[in-house]
Amino acid sequence: MIQNNYFSDNEDLTLQFEKIMSWNDIIDTYENGFEDAKSYQKDGNERLAMAPSNHQEAVDFYRTILESTGEIAGKEIAPKAQVMDHTGLKFNSGKVTFPDEMVACMKSVKEAGIMPYSITRHYGGLGLPVTAQVMMMETISRADAAFAIAMGCVNLGETIESFASDEMIEEWVPQMAAGDLWGAMALTEPNYGSDLQNVRTKAEKGADGTWRITGTKRFITHGCGFGDTPAVILTLARTGGPESGGRGLSFFLVKGQDVEIAGIEKKMGLHISPTCEVVYDNSPALLIGEEGKGLVKYAMGMMNGARLSIAAQSMGIASAAFYEAKKYASERVQFGKTIDKIPAVAKMLEGMEREIIAMRCLLLEAATSVDMYHWRKHRLAHEGMADRDVRRDELVKKWEKLADLFTPLSKYYTSELTNKLAFDAVQIHGGAGYTEEYDVARIYRDARITNIYEGTTQLQVVAAIGGVVSGMTPSGHLRAYIDETLKGFEPSTMLKRNFEIFEEIVRAYREISEGEQKDALAFEVVESAARYINGLLLERSIDRLVKQGENVDRRRQLVDGYNRDSFAMLTANLVRVGGESRVEVRAGAAV
Known part of the structure; x- marks a missing residue:
């Protein structure tokens, strides 16, 4: 893998950040009059110490985070990606063991303070708008898509922050922001993949008011946590009768210590990302939000965020494919010249480059649309506006409709084109690309899941x-x-x-x-x-x-x-x- 700062060496990404993005509009919506900075000046809450107080400070803060991310991605994670992939995971008696190199890289990420990118400052997170978050996810995913997933799991704390009670948020989210708890999303079951309305995992409420869950979930990323760090598993379970459909499902928080990890999948790619089968046997659970809204409100909200994350992950894989192919073609000599001078190869590289810049435009527009409605909607609700009136707000309506379109559009487009670009990268490498000597083999394998998971x-x-x-x-x-x-x-x-x-x-x-x-x-x-x-x-x-x-x-x-x-x-x-x-x-x- 190329070893460089994966933010600053990405010409189109930095061009988008510096020259093309409409940051002022995003910052006005997200920072809301720079209220966090004002609160810090007033109360001295250290969680808000890094909050920007004007537009330029905000842009500079986002840039600093992205440059730090790029440095770790390109100089610490990327050089170890192939070793981590070949070492893979080990499973024994419910315990998953991760490669030592991955543990070391995760320690670097944690120490750099860049892990909790989607958790707000109030609970120990970085407090980044979605647009900056997807740039981070792309940058890490270019180094190693599976590592990016692991890092992203901590940020499921944002789902708790969005939907849980204040008491639950304060108990769990700061621990996740600190990296003391991992996150996992448990929706899929052995017989019900995307057909979530027919989920059978059952949640029952006891006479003492506590909930317990029984059932099995499959394809649960990091259900095992990470190393010695346990997971909190956000679980969709049925509280109504079998005939109640989507309205009979509720959303729960379950401690990883209270479930059994029955096994992990052996996959084509993402070899350091544990895909677990999780067994609930009368497992204690905490209800998140209101009973009966698990699918229609909470799980769907979480899935929309996950789909944008996978679009960003796809963008990172595509960037890796392009840059690795471009480098190889500029060095590989055939017929007396480097192969990037051969018209057929030059045509492929140019096609890859124009798809890359198109994919990124759509991804960042989708992220902008989410920023423009989500934070305004959150603020109006926090100010006490009735939910019905929030939904009627003209700006909320406008941007929410666009986000509801651009999110699946971006997930579909970036993941499909990522597969094509990974294919082309292998082709440019020729026979060498079909071996495990070059990283494009891993890139090709990792790309294949992107147009499947979080919704095909x-x-x-x-x-x-x-x-x-x-x-x-x-x-x-x-x-x-x-x-x-x-x-x-x-x-x-x-x-x-x-x-x-x-x-x-x-x-x-x-x-x-x-x-x-x-x-x-x-x-x-x-x-x-x-x-x-x-x-x-x-x-x-x-x-x-x-x-x-x-x-x-x-x-x-x-x-x-x-x-x-x-x-x-x-x-x-x-x-x-x-x-x-x-x-x-x-x-x-x-x-």
Whole structure:
């Protein structure tokens, strides 16, 4: 693996951070008038000592965290990634043993203070907006995706912080922020993967008011905790009858010491990430929030956050694939020249680069949409506004609808393209890439899970299709977002044409009356939305860079190439959804 600072050496990531991101809008929403800094000045609460007091301090703080993360990722974790992967995990009598190198790296992360990135400052966390969090996850995942998962598990404390009582938050979250407790999310069961409404693990309330859980959960990441650090397992269990569906499920906190780890999975990739089978046998449990809202409110909220994390993880794996392929191609000599000078290889590398910048645009826009609604919603509720009125707030409505669309869109797109880029990285390495001598073999294996877990691509399409179709109505939220974005710059002719084709795809899809046919074609519509939105965001990024006096010649070349590819894909999708005659007559495209 390349050994460098994985934040500062990532040209597009740093360009996004320094020049493209609208930090002031995010900071205004997240920092809320810099209330944490004001509280520190007033009360001297040491947990708030690092809180920024203005926009520049906030950006500088986020940058410092990302640079520290990049240093550890590129110079401590990356050099050990292959050794950790080959050593793997050992399981014996309910105990999971981790590679010594992983324990040492985790100690470095803990000592650097960068572990609790999504927990707020009030409970010992860093207090970062989601946008900075996904940049951190990408940076760590580039070094080792499995390690990034382990680090991320601590941040499940944010779920407790969001939904539990004040007393429960104060008891558990600071321990997680300090790394004294690990986190695990237990939703899936042996016979019920994504079909969470049919969960069978049972929670019963005793005469003394305490809850106990019986059942089995499967594919539970870090259900075993980490080393000697036990887990708190956030568990979905049935409190209603078997017929109660999603409304009969509640959300619980269970101590890792009160369950049995029956085994860990032997997986294709992510060899240092324990995927556990967890057995509950009358295990004591603490109810989180209200009974009956475990799936519809708490688990879904946790899963949406997890999906964005996997999108960021995918981004990191894709970055690793690209940079490793680029380095190898610049050093490998064939036919008297380095292979990056061979047109076929150069074409692959350029295709990888333009996908990388498109993926990152979509990921960061999804994260921005979450920041723009989540923290405003949280603040209004904290100020005492009724839940109904919070939901009616215009800014909350606008950004929540966009977040509900961009989150599955980003998870689908980044994970699918990550698999393609990992494939291409192996291809560029040739026969060497098929061996375990180079890290691309691990990168390729690790990439394969990203479009499966936390909801497969097919489920992300189901989650996104409604937002695309309803969003493109005359008063729809997606159309309003596109119109608002286009007010800031003049789009290229190709982007305008792509929008016309995208509109026609959605129109043709609406006209399909047969349900199964509609379901079968949803992917083409969602893919078309992703390609158009990415092109829109890429051209917006060029406009922002031009206004700051940046040279954009290379970026413009990549963006033009991306939009040409999109034109071909959108045209093909219009044929699939609406037929050839629609392309010829309605789209205005040359065929």
